[in-house]
Amino acid sequence: MALAAGRAMLMRSGVRLGTQAAARGGNGARRFMNHRVVVEPNTVPGVAVIKFKNPPVNSLTLEFLTEFVICLEKLENDKTFRGVVLTSDCPGIFSAGLDLREMCGKNPAHYAEYWRAVQEMWLKVYLSNLVLVAAINGTSPAGGCLIALSCDYRVLADNPRYRMGLNETLLGLVVPFWFKDTLVNTIGHRASERALQLGLLFPPAEALQLGMVDQVVPEDQVQSTALSVMTQWLAIPDHVRQLTKNMIRKATADHLIKHQEADIQNFINFISRDSIQKSLQVYLENLKQKKH
Numbered sequence: 001m002a003l004a005a006g007r008a009m010l011m012r013s014g015v016r017l018g019t020q021a022a023a024r025g026g027n028g029a030r031r032f033m034n035h036r037v038v039v040e041p042n043t044v045p046g047v048a049v050i051k052f053k054n055p056p057v058n059s060l061t062l063e064f065l066t067e068f069v070i071c072l073e074k075l076e077n078d079k080t081f082r083g084v085v086l087t088s089d090c091p092g093i094f095s096a097g098l099d100l101r102e103m104c105g106k107n108p109a110h111y112a113e114y115w116r117a118v119q120e121m122w123l124k125v126y127l128s129n130l131v132l133v134a135a136i137n138g139t140s141p142a143g144g145c146l147i148a149l150s151c152d153y154r155v156l157a158d159n160p161r162y163r164m165g166l167n168e169t170l171l172g173l174v175v176p177f178w179f180k181d182t183l184v185n186t187i188g189h190r191a192s193e194r195a196l197q198l199g200l201l202f203p204p205a206e207a208l209q210l211g212m213v214d215q216v217v218p219e220d221q222v223q224s225t226a227l228s229v230m231t232q233w234l235a236i237p238d239h240v241r242q243l244t245k246n247m248i249r250k251a252t253a254d255h256l257i258k259h260q261e262a263d264i265q266n267f268i269n270f271i272s273r274d275s276i277q278k279s280l281q282v283y284l285e286n287l288k289q290k291k292h
C-alpha cells in the first residue's frame with residue numbers, strides 16, 4: 001500500500017522508477033541504486049547499508065523521502081534482510097533535515113503532499129521490523145536527527161564539528177508533537193524540555209552524555225561499529241525482538257496515526273502563515289550569506 005502510494009508520489013513528482021539500476025559490486029553482492037538512496041548488501045549476512053545520496057546536504061526532499069520509503073519497504077519484504085545500517089554518502093553531513101524549499105513559497109496541496117511523505121517516512125522507520133542502526137557520519141539537525149532517533153541504535157562520529165538535535169525553534173518553527181515524542185522517548189522529559197525550547201544542537205560528547213546517541217567512535221570506525229552492533233542485535237530471534245519493539249513504540253506511532261489528517265492540516269495552516277514564510281526565507285538567505 002505505502003509502496004503503491006510512494007510510486008504514485010514518485011510519478012507525480014516526475015521521478016522515473018525505470019531509472020533504478022541493479023549492478024554487482026566487487027564482492028558479487030547485488031547493489032540497488034536509485035538517484036538519491038543507494039542500498040548495498042554488506043559482508044554481514046542479512047544486513048544492507050542504505051547510503052543517503054542527495055547532495056549537497058541530504059535534505060529530505062519529496063523525492064528523497066519517497067525513494068527512502070520504497071527502499072526500506074523493499075528490504076522489509078525481502079526476507080534475506082534482517083537489519084539495515086543508515087548512513088550518508090555526503091561528506092560531513094548525515095542529513096540537513098527537511099528540505100526548506102519544500103516548505104517555502106508552495107501551495108497548500110504541495111504542503112499536504114510533502115507533510116504526508118514526512119509522516120510516512122517516520123512511521124516506516126520508527127515501526128520497521130528490521131533492526132535499524134544509524135551510522136551518523138555528519139551533522140544531523142532537525143529531520144536528520146529525527147531519522148537517527150527513530151533507529152534502534154545510534155553510532156556517531158567523534159568530530160566536534162558535527163552537531164545533532166532538534167533545532168526547529170531556531171528557524172521560528174514549532175516542533176511537531178511526534179518529533180517531540182521521539183526525543184522524549186530517547187533522552188527523557190526534562191532534557192527534551194530544554195533541548196527543544198532552546199533548539200539545541202549538541203556536539204558528540206554532549207549527545208552521548210544525554211543518551212541522544214549510544215556510542216561515539218572515531219570517524220573512520222562509524223560504519224564498522226554499526227555493523228558489529230548489528231551482529232549483536234541479530235543474535236536475538238526476529239519475532240521476539242519485533243514484538244518487543246512494537247510493544248514499546250506502538251503508542252507513540254498510534255498517536256500520530258490517529259491524528260494524521262489533523263496534523264497535516266495544522267502543518268498547512270502553520271507553514272502558510274506569512275510570518276513563517278518570511279522566517280524560512282530569511283533562514284535560507286542566511287545560509288547563502290554565510291558563504292560570502
Ligand SMILES: CCCCCCCCCC/C=C/CC(=O)SCCNC(=O)CCNC(=O)[C@H](O)C(C)(C)COP(=O)(O)OP(=O)(O)OC[C@H]1O[C@@H](n2cnc3c(N)ncnc32)[C@H](O)[C@@H]1OP(=O)(O)O
Binds near residue numbers: 266
Ligand atoms: C501549533 C502548530 C503546530 C504546527 C506544526 C508545524 C510544524 C512545522 C515544523 C517543520 C519541521 C521542520 C524540521 C526540519 O528539518 S527544518 C530543517 C532544519 N535544518 C537546518 O536547520 C539545517 C540548515 N542547514 C545547515 O545548517 C547547513 O546547510 C549544514 C547542514 C550545516 C551544512 O553546511 P554547509 O556549509 O556544508 O552547506 P551550506 O550551508 O552551504 O548548504 C549547501 C546548500 O544546501 C542548502 N541547504 C542547507 N540545508 C538545507 C535544507 N534543510 N533544506 C534545503 N536546502 C538546504 C543551502 O541553502 C545551500 O544552498 P545553495 O548552495 O543554493 O546556497
